[in-house]
Amino acid sequence: MRVLVVGGGGREHALAWKCAASPRVREVLVAPGNAGTATEPKVRNVAIAAEDTAALVQLARTERVDLTIVGPEGPLVAGIVDAFTAAGLACFGPNRAAARLEGSKAHMKDFLRRHGIPTARSATFTQATFDPDWVRAQRAPLVVKASGLAAGKGVIIAESTDEALASARAMFAGQFGQAGEEVVVEEFLPGEEASFIVIADGRHVLPLASSQDHKRRDDGDRGPNTGGMGAYSPAPVVTAAMHARIMREVIEPTVQGLAADGSPFTGFLYAGIMIAPDGTPNVLEFNCRLGDPETQPILTRLASDLTELCEAALAGRLDQVQASWDPRAALGVVIAAGGYPDGVRKGDVVEGLQAAAQLPGKIFHGGTRLEDGRVLTSGGRVLCAVGLGASVADAQRQAYRLAGAVHWPGMHYRRDIGYRAVARGA
Ligand code: AMP
Ligand code: GLY
Secondary structure, rough: OOEEEEEEOOOHHHHHHHHHHOOOOEEEEEEOOOOOHHOOOEEEEOOOOOOOOHHHHHHHHHOOEEEEEOOOHHHHHHHHHHHHHHHOOEEEEOHHHHHHHOOHHHHHHHHHOOOOEEEEEEEEEEEEOOOOHHOOOOOOEEEEEEEOOOOOOOOOEEEHHHHHHHHHHHHHHHOHHHOOOOEEEEEOOOOOEEEEEEEEEOOOOOEEEEEEEEOOOEEEEEEEEEOEEEEOOOOOOOOHHHHEEEEEEHHHHHHHHHHOOOOOEEEEEEEEEEEEOOOOOEEEEEOOOOOOHHHHHHHHEEOOOHHHHHHHHHHHOOOHHHOEEEEEEEEEEEEEEEOOOOOOOOEEEOOOOHHOOOOOOOOEOEEEEEEOOOOEEEOOEEEEEEEEEEEEHHHHHHHHHHHHHEEEOOOOOOOOOOOHHHHHHO
């Protein structure tokens, strides 16, 4: 079969690599891909942007693509699955109605409340309905969120109610464009975060291995929020009991609730969970896609054929398949470009990839492009070095050895990815 992966980041490199490993798959097309997918066996980049739905439908037709997997949220929220389905093409992901769960945090909070799913107390405002007195009456810290898609940047942790007011006003004034036309203000939840990602087929659910991401730029979880600076799987905080609780209190009611609301969810459903000190799994966010960088360690551990799981989900028979996992831990360290997450420096030559290829583990590319046989940086999160080991600590050692082999001016990465798991002895 022929597979098309839509997107060009680290998540999409991992998706393409995993699909290409399937004996069923003859070729994987990636639109637009990166330097990593350009050099992966059985994989071919196609210069079409992930947002160009019409051109992607055309490509899938002319190349006789059997299965399309969409990586990023943008095309999903814009309705790429609806367009493929209307053209009679198999496309794995939620349709536009289901993807709204990520596209609008205001909608998500309303959904969680209506279905009794645990989450932070919150209020939603537009500029016209904004109530500064409500904000002043809350206890700080508060979390202020632009409701729409803001590439992981539209969330401000405000240490005081004054800061929360200023953040909300900046969002109404256009700091995040249209994404900030509605603003959610919510209580700050203490606890430990986990990424809980499942495959859904509208009714049934197949959980993927648990993982944990590091959202802050700097060691010790300091500095600005980013798209994610590293991740590992499994996450020891998700014990067997916690896994059962998240399935029962979050995932099942979400999938059933979406179906009951008339927008059944097919695709990867990502719940960002804050596990409270008392064990309550509060939903921080839903994503309608796989996480980046969580995908890189998760797919490194997936022993099953991903294309079979996606096809089973598209056929509504996810209850008839299982996923098997490499029992080892995987850990990915994101190597970012100078300036990330703000003004990103681009166009530097990435050195050391050949030496790294001799080491155990795998480097997935994110923001890279190939030019005259050289790999150049072209985005914020440039590479993700993934190690595999009997423990998270072993995987961490392997990942950092890989990361140490590559160089370019201004590159930076965290030195403590996985520290919570390692402190637990995992
Ligand atoms: P979100 O995009 O909503 O997941 O927010 C991005 C990050 O901000 C999360 O991964 C958390 O680290 C943090 N965050 C969001 N909401 C809260 C909250 N209510 N309490 C504490 N931290 C939060
Ligand atoms: N790593 C967080 C995300 O993909 O949203």
